[in-house]
Every structure is written in C-alpha cells, then in structure tokens.
Amino acid sequence: MMKPRFSKTTQSPKKAPDPFLVGAVIFALLLWPAVADACPNCKNNLGANHQAMGFAISIVFMMGMPFAIFAGWCLTIWRLIKKRA
Secondary structure, three states, X not given: OOOOOOOOOOOOOOOOOOHHHHHHHHHHXXXXXXXXXXXXXXXXXXXXXXXXXXXXXXXXXXXXXXXHHHHXXXXXXXXXXXXXX
16 A cells, blocks of 8 residues: 655744845845836936827736636637527
C-alpha cells in the first residue's frame, strides 16, 4: 500500500519576510508618486489642452475594451444556451 504523498496534518513553519524585500517595497511605495505620477507632457497639459484630455480618455477606453469584449462573448454564449434550453 502506498503512503499518501502529502499529509494534512503536516504544516510548514512560517518564515519571516526578508528585511531587504520589505525595505525595498516600502521604499518603492514611498517613492512611487514622485516617479510615476504621470509623464510630463500629460501632467502639464491635461487641464489646459483638449488633445491631452482626449489622449487620457482614449487610454481609459482601451483599458476597458478587454472587459467589454469578454462581456459581449459571455452574453452571446448565455443567449445561445438559453435559446437551446
């Protein structure tokens, strides 16, 4: 008879997180707004320039497209299943 490979009662001890990794994450989070706020062109012209505002809206539109396409496919499949039932 074979022994089970993994036992439910065996738990591995939890390790403390690496201090260097924790420090790097904290440093990145504190530095992030200064570094990645926006590109200078968009940041300076967003309120004053209609072209920059259009660019920003198009980025949001492109980010939403995969979800809209997925929702469209799900709706189509749901309708086909409902029609067959």
